[in-house]
Amino acid sequence: MxxxxxxxxxxxxxxxxxxxxxxxxxxxxxxxxxxxxxxxxxxxxxxxxxxxxxxxxxxxxxxxxxxxxxxxxxxxxxxxxxxPVEAAKSTLQTALGDPIVMATALQAVRIIGVKRMIPLLAVGGLALGLMSKRPSAKD
Incomplete structure (x- = not known):
């Protein structure tokens, strides 16, 4: 996925x-x-x-x-x-709805630790927000 x-x-x-x-x-x-x-x-x-x-x-x-x-x-x-709504958003929604992806994410949080994950999640959220506002190349 x-x-x-x-x-x-x-x-x-x-x-x-x-x-x-x-x-x-x-x-x-x-x-x-x-x-x-x-x-x-x-x-x-x-x-x-x-x-x-x-x-x-x-x-x-x-x-x-x-x-x-x-x-x-x-x-x-x-x-x-x-x-209409971009294809990247639907791909992300599909990825987040997959139980295997969620289990892998929870396992990564458990291994790395919550205190170290906060800056990584902040940067990832920023990148995701910028990417979701960008026009799709397929349109």
Whole structure:
């Protein structure tokens, strides 16, 4: 039971790392592309209409980019709020409901001692709380 839980945790961490690095690369490429497009548009408008209209056109391009980013952010936040209960919580509930896991935990407490288990349980509870608030990689 715990093996499945650990495997799910490793898989979701690896997936999150790959997706984060991919998203960072895409963001950098889009930023560079936007910079060159804005430069080209600025020079084209500058040659045809003058510096004031060129600056206004550049501001308009960045305003459209910012508005699109804000809309994407709002849609993402709404999608996160509408998600059902995460799979990690159900896996944890299944693990804690297993009598073998509970017997093993009680045996570990008896061997290690209650005074030494309190800091371990505090750190484990903190890690569990942070993990349960994190979005699932399968969604």
């Amino acid at each position: 715990l093996d499945k839980f650990v495997d799910d945790l490793k898989e979701s961490a690896g997936t999150a790392m790959r997706l984060t690095s991919l998203a960072a690369a895409v963001a950098v490429c889009l930023f560079i592309t936007t910079g060159f497009l804005c430069g080209a548009a600025f020079i084209a408008v500058l040659n045809k209409y003058g510096p004031v209209y060129a600056c206004l056109a550049g501001a308009a391009v960045f305003f459209v980019c910012a508005a699109m980013a804000a809309i994407c952010y709002a849609l993402r936040k709404r999608a996160i709020r509408q998600r």
